[in-house]
Amino acid sequence: MSTDAPPESTTQRRADTGSARRARDSQNGQSKRESRQNQLRPGDGPMVVFDDVTKQYGSDAVAIRDLSLSIESGEFVFLVGPSGSGKSTFIKLLIKEVSPSKGGLWVGGRDLNRMRRSKVPYLRRAIGCVFQDYKLLTSRTVFENVAYALQVTGESPSSIRRKVPEMLSLVGLSEKGSRYPGELSGGEQQRVSIARAFVNQPRLLIADEPTGNLDPETSIGIMQLLYRINRTGTTVIMATHDRELVDKMQMRVIELGDGVLVRDARNARYGRPQRAVPTGDEAGSAEDAS
Amino acid sequence: MRPRFFLAEAVRSIRSNMALALAATVTVLIAIFVLGAFIPSFLYVQSAVDRQKEKIDVSVYISDSAEVDQVNALQAQISGLEEQGVVREFTYVSKDDALAAMRERLDDPTILEELPSNPFPASFEVKLTDPENADEVIVAVEEQPALDPDEGIGFAGDTADRLLSVAQFIQWSGLALILILTVAAVLLIGNTIRLSIFARRREVEVMKLVGATNWFIRWPFVIEGIICGLVGALLSVGLLLAVKLAVVDRLVDDASSQLTEEQTTSIGFVTLAVILLAAGAALGALGSGLTLRRFLRV
CATH class of the missing domain: 3.30.70.3040 (Alpha-Beta Plaits)
Incomplete structure (x- = not known):
């Protein structure tokens, strides 16, 4: 039960990114207020808290029902469940694309119910987002796509010229900066999307079916990339259908079914199931049935 | 850095949507041309009527x-x-x-x-x-x-009354026409820009997901509108100048005995050009700024 605390190395790395960020902020001459707005600082509290959240579309379509859970800083969480189980709504709630019909929702210590509309862009800058369909700007090059996330926050051109290549080399696309998304394979496009999501050094990264359109081999590459990002201290929430991948990773698994929390199993990071609420097999067969 | 960035974004968006930018520009061109032809004609008639009124x-x-x-x-x-x-x-x-x-x-x-x-x-x-x-x-x-x-x-009571009512009719119908033309121009431009934005609404959606504020997205569109408006207005001013030199000035020379004698005044061409350019820019900015509002609610 005590293994929620991130390993030593993770804490160390997080401290590193923190100081790097401070250095960067002072370099840009950004106001402290703005840089604080662009980062999630949950303090000692959890990164994400759902408190009895219900999301209803219209009068009868309930997408999420009475959901309560919390996700700690630095965790890697799989969000699983069949189509229509509420995964997409879960993610839309986190980036305030939709608001809860009922219940409390906190992201990085911020109360999303009390967040003004005008502050939503700042929330989204603080959260990296990766989507199944990549959501790249097709009329812009790979470099420009990653740069856009920085331009949005008012980064100087010189720091953009420095950071974007760093990020492209992290995702293994150093050579393709001047290509357009249409000229890349699906896996490469997803890497661009990850680079864009991570270039602002968010504390929370959300991936909605990032491997949904990719073959298994490419999926593993993407998965490894997300895992590496998680290892820097970033909380990662990944919605997926990919059972094989989830089994392989042995991470915390949150399963939704018809908008209700079906299973929340925390597995130890080094391959040992911490405590099987329902066993993995049972859950697996339940998934197969649906 | 920001103004330069927004300008660059606007130019990029015009380049990648050349056909729509052209359509918007031509719309402005036509609207401004009609407006530019109408304003001096209206003022000319107005002044002629005033001269006649003096003669009563x-x-x-x-x-x-x-x-x-x-x-x-x-x-x-x-x-x-x-x-x-x-x-x-x-x-x-x-x-x-x-x-x-x-x-x-x-x-x-x-x-x-x-x-x-x-x-x-x-x-x-x-x-x-x-x-x-x-x-x-x-x-x-x-x-x-x-x-x-x-x-x-x-x-000449009857004549005077008739002249007065004609003058008033010209005044009101002229104002109404200018109003209608302006509204039509705004709607046309808005529609053209809506098409252009509709074509890019996926892009706008992505920008919002990355955390762009509404104004960050809006500025390039507004600048794009202003550019299209200015270019359209500039072209129509050129066209109006050509018409003025080729047709109107010659007409005035031919009929100098009748027209100049009246000492009717209209508007100076430079003043007119400045007004039309401003109107073009305003039309473009308004058209895109207003139209974009609907698409920013992602």
């Missing part, structure tokens, strides 16, 4: 048998009206003057030779500050004994 005057005919005292009293009466600002100026026209004037107006003045005596009465020709004042003058001099009992007061 009242003739107060003096009886041949009037005493000098009576004529003086009449003159004093009209002088009083002049001091009140009702009458702009008035002149005395003697019987001989009237005959001479008539002689000049006739093609064949020899007819006048056959007259046994001068039948034309002397008169005060009264020019009004405003044609609407005619009634006041008529009421004031009506009872004067010096007034010619047969001729009385000469005032």
Whole structure:
């Protein structure tokens, strides 16, 4: 039960990114207020808290029902469940694309119910987002796509010229900066999307079916990339259908079914199931049935 | 850095959506051209009407048998009206003057030779500050004994009324037309830009997901609108200049006897050009700024 605390190395790395960020902020001459707005600082509290959240579309379509859970800083969480189980709504709630019909929702210590509309862009800058369909700007090059996330926050051109290549080399696309998304394979496009999501050094990264359109081999590459990002201290929430991948990773698994929390199993990071609420097999067969 | 970034974004967006940018520009071109052709024409007609209104005057005919005292009293009466600002100026026209004037107006003045005596009465020709004042003058001099009992007061009442109502009609219909044209132009541009934004709404959606504020997304579109508006207005100003040089100026030269004599004034071309350019830019900015609002609610 005590293994929620991130390993030593993770804490160390997080401290590193923190100081790097401070250095960067002072370099840009950004106001402290703005840089604080662009980062999630949950303090000692959890990164994400759902408190009895219900999301209803219209009068009868309930997408999420009475959901309560919390996700700690630095965790890697799989969000699983069949189509229509509420995964997409879960993610839309986190980036305030939709608001809860009922219940409390906190992201990085911020109360999303009390967040003004005008502050939503700042929330989204603080959260990296990766989507199944990549959501790249097709009329812009790979470099420009990653740069856009920085331009949005008012980064100087010189720091953009420095950071974007760093990020492209992290995702293994150093050579393709001047290509357009249409000229890349699906896996490469997803890497661009990850680079864009991570270039602002968010504390929370959300991936909605990032491997949904990719073959298994490419999926593993993407998965490894997300895992590496998680290892820097970033909380990662990944919605997926990919059972094989989830089994392989042995991470915390949150399963939704018809908008209700079906299973929340925390597995130890080094391959040992911490405590099987329902066993993995049972859950697996339940998934197969649906 | 920001203005340069937004300008670069606007130019990029124009380049990647050349066809739509062109459509918006041509729309502005047409709207501004019509506006640019209409404004000076309207002002010209307006000024011509004003000139005509000035010409409406009242003739107060003096009886041949009037005493000098009576004529003086009449003159004093009209002088009083002049001091009140009702009458702009008035002149005395003697019987001989009237005959001479008539002689000049006739093609064949020899007819006048056959007259046994001068039948034309002397008169005060009264020019009004405003044609609407005619009634006041008529009421004031009506009872004067010096007034010619047969001729009385000469005032082209019907003509004046008709001219006044025509002037008013031109004024109101002109304003209405300008209003309609402006609204039509805004709608057309808005529609064109809506098409352009609709084509890029996925892009806008992505920008919002990455955390762009509404103004961060809006500025390039607004600048794009201003560029299209300015280019369209510039082209139409060029076109108007060509029309002016080729058609209007020549027409004025040909008909100089009739047109310049009137001293009708319109608007200077430079002033017009500045107004049209500003209107084009405003149309573009408004069109895109307003249209974008719907698409920013992601």
